[in-house]
Amino acid sequence: MSMEKNRENRYAGIPRLEDYSASPTFGFVEESPSLNLPEYFQRWVELATHTEELIRSGQIRQEVHQLPVLDHTRLDSPQAYKAAMVCLVALTQAYVWCEGEDGIPEVLPRCLAVPLAAVADYLQVPPSMHSYSFGLINWKLTDPDGKVELDNLETLVQICGGSDESWFFCTATQVELDFAPALNSMIEAQKAVVDKDVHKMIKELQTIEGAVHKMKNSFSKMIDGCRPHVFYNVFRPFLAGWDAPAFKKKGLKGLIYEGVSEEPLSYTGGSAAQSSTLQCLDAALGVTHQESQDKLCKSFQQYMPKPHRDLIKAIQEGPSIKEFVHNSGSSKAVECFNNSLMAVKGFRDIHLQIVTRYIIIMSQKSNANKKYLTQHEAGTGGSGFMTFLKGLRDATICTMLGRDLNEHTTTADAVAKTTNGAICKSSRQDVEWSRWKKYIAFLTLCVLVVLLIILIIFLAWTSMVPLYTYIYIWLVWKVILQ
Numbered sequence: 332m333s334m335e336k337n338r339e340n341r342y343a344g345i346p347r348l349e350d351y352s353a354s355p356t357f358g359f360v361e362e363s364p365s366l367n368l369p370e371y372f373q374r375w376v377e378l379a380t381h382t383e384e385l386i387r388s389g390q391i392r393q394e395v396h397q398l399p400v401l402d403h404t405r406l407d408s409p410q411a412y413k414a415a416m417v418c419l420v421a422l423t424q425a426y427v428w429c430e431g432e433d434g435i436p437e438v439l440p441r442c443l444a445v446p447l448a449a450v451a452d453y454l455q456v457p458p459s460m461h462s463y464s465f466g467l468i469n470w471k472l473t474d475p476d477g478k479v480e481l482d483n484l485e486t487l488v489q490i491c492g493g494s495d496e497s498w499f500f501c502t503a504t505q506v507e508l509d510f511a512p513a514l515n516s517m518i519e520a521q522k523a524v525v526d527k528d529v530h531k532m533i534k535e536l537q538t539i540e541g542a543v544h545k546m547k548n549s550f551s552k553m554i555d556g557c558r559p560h561v562f563y564n565v566f567r568p569f570l571a572g573w574d575a576p577a578f579k580k581k582g583l584k585g586l587i588y589e590g591v592s593e594e595p596l597s598y599t600g601g602s603a604a605q606s607s608t609l610q611c612l613d614a615a616l617g618v619t620h621q622e623s624q625d626k627l628c629k630s631f632q633q634y635m636p637k638p639h640r641d642l643i644k645a646i647q648e649g650p651s652i653k654e655f656v657h658n659s660g661s662s663k664a665v666e667c668f669n670n671s672l673m674a675v676k677g678f679r680d681i682h683l684q685i686v687t688r689y690i691i692i693m694s695q696k697s698n699a700n701k702k703y704l705t706q707h708e709a710g711t712g713g714s715g716f717m718t719f720l721k722g723l724r725d726a727t728i729c730t731m732l733g734r735d736l737n738e739h740t741t742t743a744d745a746v747a748k749t750t751n752g753a754i755c756k757s758s759r760q761d762v763e764w765s766r767w768k769k770y771i772a773f774l775t776l777c778v779l780v781v782l783l784i785i786l787i788i789f790l791a792w793t794s795m796v797p798l799y800t801y802i803y804i805w806l807v808w809k810v811i812l813q
């Protein structure tokens with residue numbers, strides 16, 4: 332008993348997964364979610380599992396308007412709350428986006444808004460679509476006796492993208508499942524720091540690397556079941572939130588949740604960027620990002636369940652794996668540490684390729700769904716998020732160790748020494764250069780404007796071109812602009 336207590340005290344600064352709604356086998360994924368709700372809530376389930384037909388027939392809003400305001404306090408278990416969340420989010424997204432951007436409503440009706448706000452509050456997440464509500468608690472096994480693997484997963488509900496949408500969300504769920512051993516090993520690696528146990532550290536880092544490779548492999552299967560044009564044109568528009576360009580275009584600051592808030596509430600839509608996986612890996616391996624990129628990552632945290640958010644912070648504040656490996660004098664530990672980072676970098680590389688295929692290339696095609704044009708335009712502004720994603724990828728490499736190694740240099744160490752140095756340097760140079768480019772462009776513009784003014788004054792002064800000619804040109808220009 333006292334040995335047990337001793338161990339607990341020893342590891343006091345290290346988080347325990349069970350305290351953060353996470354597990355070593357399922358990671359952040361809910362173990363067996365379902366749509367089992369008391370009979371009283373069956374209408375939610377019926378509608379949420381038929382959104383696609385209701386959108387197609389133009390009946391979704393009518394059906395929602397006929398829903399009574401059900402009493403959420405009759406939800407009888409945490410599982411029931413999760414099932415309710417999945418249904419209410421699907422109905423909300425379908426309700427908002429079913430008539431295209433021009434038809435977005437200003438108000439979410441009470442029958443959805445009140446229970447959604449209450450259920451989200453219970454689950455400690457925002458009352459909107461996010462990675463938790465549509466990934467972590469929205470899956471089931473096709474064959475209940477089969478294995479938990481991508482080919483045997485399907486969503487409980489999807490909005491309008493059929494099997495492509497189901498595959499999209501299940502791929503994200505599978506990536507989360509692959510991550511589970513890495514999550515466990517991060518905690519164990521922090522214990523190895525406390526115990527100054529290099530062998531254990533090496534073993535845990537190898538597990539992390541293996542898990543991230545699996546995440547990468549599952550992720551690359553996205554293309555097997557989710558066609559880019561279906562993603563881009565059919566169901567991506569339905570994942571958007573209330574900060575989408577369509578709301579801004581209509582002068583709306585968000586959506587009024589009737590019976591909840593008289594002021595519009597703004598929530599961003601669903602994105603796997605709200606997954607806690609990569610942020611945990613960054614926290615454990617000591618990857619730090621540039622200020623603006625870090626700010627964006629923190630903003631994604633607002634959409635994670637509070638315990639998951641807290642776990643990222645706890646891992647960050649726990650014993651430093653990087654520092655321990657750095658000071659261990661073990662080239663094998665350094666190699667394993669760097670290999671883990673290379674695996675994370677590999678994941679981010681695949682992610683960039685997928686984003687290019689599913690958003691950038693699709694946004695350049697002319698057959699975009701006309702009902703959601705401003706969202707597509709937002710997609711074409713892809714250079715913004717591509718710079719962000721590349722920045723995170725480069726920061727991963729910059730974390731690699733390699734400078735203080737002895738003669739036992741390994742492949743990863745060599746990569747760390749060469750690639751790391753080169754990329755970090757070029758990444759820094761890129762930032763510096765783009766700052767300089769802005770200054771140079773601004774100065775050039777100023778000089779050109781001054782030269783133009785001097786030229787005009789000179790020509791007017793010498794009466795080569797009388798002043799009224801400029802006024803005339805200016806007037807014609809205004810007319811053309813109008």
Ligand code: HEM
Pocket residue numbers: 502503506507550553562602603604605606608609610679682685686689690716720723
């Ligand atoms: C077709 C599939 C996908 C597309 C088009 C896509 C697109 C994007 C985009 C545009 C961002 C930038 C932030 C934003 O605008 O939301 C992002 C970030 C992110 N996505 Fe995805 N994503 C896809 C699938 C996934 C999956 C399956 C995961 C797995 C967990 C994932 C994990 C992340 C993470 C962690 C970030 C934050 C950046 C980082 O930490 O590297 N994405 N994604």
